[in-house]
Amino acid sequence: MKLYFAPGACSLAAHILVLESDLPCALERVDLATHKTAQGDDYRTLNPKGYVPALVLANGELLTEASVVLQYLSDQKPEAGLMSAPGTLPRYRQLEWLSFIATEIHKQFSPLFRPETHAKTRGAQRDALGRRFTYLCERLKDRPYLMGEAFTAPDAYLFTVLNWTGFVKIDLAPWPRLGDYLATIRARPSVERALRAEGLIA
Ligand SMILES: N[C@@H](CCC(=O)N[C@@H](CS)C(=O)NCC(=O)O)C(=O)O
Numbered sequence: 001m002k003l004y005f006a007p008g009a010c011s012l013a014a015h016i017l018v019l020e021s022d023l024p025c026a027l028e029r030v031d032l033a034t035h036k037t038a039q040g041d042d043y044r045t046l047n048p049k050g051y052v053p054a055l056v057l058a059n060g061e062l063l064t065e066a067s068v069v070l071q072y073l074s075d076q077k078p079e080a081g082l083m084s085a086p087g088t089l090p091r092y093r094q095l096e097w098l099s100f101i102a103t104e105i106h107k108q109f110s111p112l113f114r115p116e117t118h119a120k121t122r123g124a125q126r127d128a129l130g131r132r133f134t135y136l137c138e139r140l141k142d143r144p145y146l147m148g149e150a151f152t153a154p155d156a157y158l159f160t161v162l163n164w165t166g167f168v169k170i171d172l173a174p175w176p177r178l179g180d181y182l183a184t185i186r187a188r189p190s191v192e193r194a195l196r197a198e199g200l201i202a
Contacts, residue, residue: 002055071153136158
């Protein structure tokens with residue numbers, strides 16, 4: 001397998017799961033501004049969607065969409081416990097979280113990264129994110145991770161998108177539980193390794 005990633009982007013969640021489950025998977029960096037891969041290929045010819053993450057499977061097929069890539073990686077090593085067994089209620093709960101993170105958090109951040117986004121839109125996005133953060137604090141008030149006691153794929157995704165608060169200057173002080181949650185996950189060996197490999201920490 002090969003994972004196409006950009007440093008700190010949503011592909012970081014997939015990178016974390018690769019390391020959590022010790023899967024054999026090459027990584028290749030994509031420059032999202034120039035659309036060039038580290039090997040000098042035009043990324044858009046490899047992935048017409050043009051965005052990361054993208055996972056090349058052993059049979060050469062390309063799999064995209066973060067929440068699907070995360071499930072695929074998790075299912076390669078069920079014993080790592082990153083996703084519950086298909087068809088079980090815990091699995092649907094994890095899918096509920098992946099969908100919530102993708103649509104209600106990840107995509108609410110996206111306009112904040114674009115310099116052309118109008119100040120009024122920025123304010124509305126930040127307000128929407130604030131409401132989601134309050135909901136997350138309620139969920140996490142009595143458990144270390146989204147699903148309870150164990151770190152699972154949705155935590156890798158939530159960590160990745162909450163980590164963007166630093167880049168877009170959202171102060172997490174009104175949501176201290178989220179600051180603690182980020183610190184707990186950042187301390188996992190897989191997360192530290194992924195952050196270092198992507199050049200996000202020294
Ligand atoms: N629907 C996609 C969105 C992925 C996405 O937004 N990727 C961003 C980085 S977090 C990206 O590559 N943006 C560059 C672009 O869209 O050209 C998914 O869930 O994987």
